[in-house]
Amino acid sequence: MxxxxxxxxxxxxxxxxxxxxxxxxxxxxxxxxxxxxxxxAQRDAMTAFSVRCASAALMYLSQIALARWMGSYEYGIYVFVWTWVMVLGGLADLGLGVATIRFIPGYRETGETDLARGVVRGSRWLSVGVATLIMLAGLAGLYLFEPLDSHYMVPAYLALVCIPLYTLTWVQDGIGKAFAWMGLSLVPPYVLRPALLLAAMVAAHEAALPMDANTAVAAAIVATWITGVVQTVLMDRRIKATIGAGVRRYNFPLWLKVSWPLLVINASEFALQSADVLIVSHYMNPTDVAIYFAAAKTMSLILFVHYAVGSSVANQFAALYARGDHSELDRFAREASHWTFWPSLAAGVVLLAMGMPLLWLFGPQFTSGYPVMLILIIGFLFRSAMGPAEFLLNMLGKQKISAAVQVTMAVLTIVLNLILVPLYGLIGAATATSIALATGALLNSIVVSRSLGIEVAIWRNIFRH
Known part of the structure; x- marks a missing residue:
């Protein structure tokens, strides 16, 4: 008793x-x-999430400063051209940024450091070369055809200059994650670059330069190039200390064979992230673009958890798969679902509670974007509920299936935005994006379950933590 x-x-x-x-x-x-x-993995997730939180604070500070100084119209122009930098710069790496996360842990497990050194250098130079060609083609296209309205042209010319170094930081983001160097992977693009952008804009403001899209993109050039150079120097030192500076061996046929589905995935992801902004810019004015962007990016802070967890566990997925430890892989993937969903849910509640004050910081007219946040949270939380499913597929050789799912999401978001934006404006864009996110997340969960035998959906694991 x-x-x-x-x-x-x-x-x-x-x-x-x-x-x-x-x-x-x-x-x-x-x-x-x-x-x-x-x-x-938990430490890496904490590091990635901490960096993302710092990045969110800096991003908000810099974007609020831009919106306040420039006004919603000029800010909308800047959002449009910078969105194209993110899309083109992210695609120029040909999927190698993600592929390195799969290859480098495998090469280190098998002692093939010559191939590890080769994939580091090869992915960098090929990506920057492709990005430079895209920049030159873009400059020529703008000059010959003048496809944009006049107020977009000069910012577009300037934005293209960012692409090579933006691509370099993008591919080095993957290299850093492959070595589990989360700070070196994430701090330069997500903390240093927005900090430098803000510093450059403050300097321009103090120098009484015009606070318009041209000045903002010029500041972005400074921030992007300094960030790329600093990250490269620091990463070179750490790579040399980790795997030495010996012979490099290249296997481009294999790397590109693996990376092209990842490129398709990246393209689809960029379509999912950017199609709404670009389609809104086609049908509506720059002020509407600015309001939608502020609301969507505020709500998308939820995804920081998803990407932080995915970034920290992807290399471990690859390593466990290389070892053949399937039981530990199953347990680890299920656990990662909990790490993803519950913090995302908490973040969503906080963001909705603070949504109106956060939007007001951009300017009083930006509070009209709050309904966008209410709609987008559904898709974002549904995606978080499936854990890092796409990372699991990409690291375990299922990148073609993952690419098919991502293409489905991209096509769906583009089609729905083209249908709903002309009818319902910003509400239509948010609805289209939320439906595409939820559909893609559900498809990823089904594919992981049927092809790998792992249940990543949170409702399948809620009593198995």
């Missing part, structure tokens, strides 16, 4: 909370030390 009473007391909610509080500091220290693969 006494033993039963003791067990009851120990099992009481108050005692459970006390136990959690007592062991929490030790658990945090264990994670930070990274004593096991699981702890290292």
């Amino acid at each position: 006494a033993q039963s009473t003791t067990d009851t007391l120990r099992a009481s909610p108050i005692n459970r909370i006390k136990n959690v509080i007592r062991v929490f500091p030790a658990q945090i220290l264990t994670i930070l030390r990274g004593e096991t693969d699981r702890h290292r």
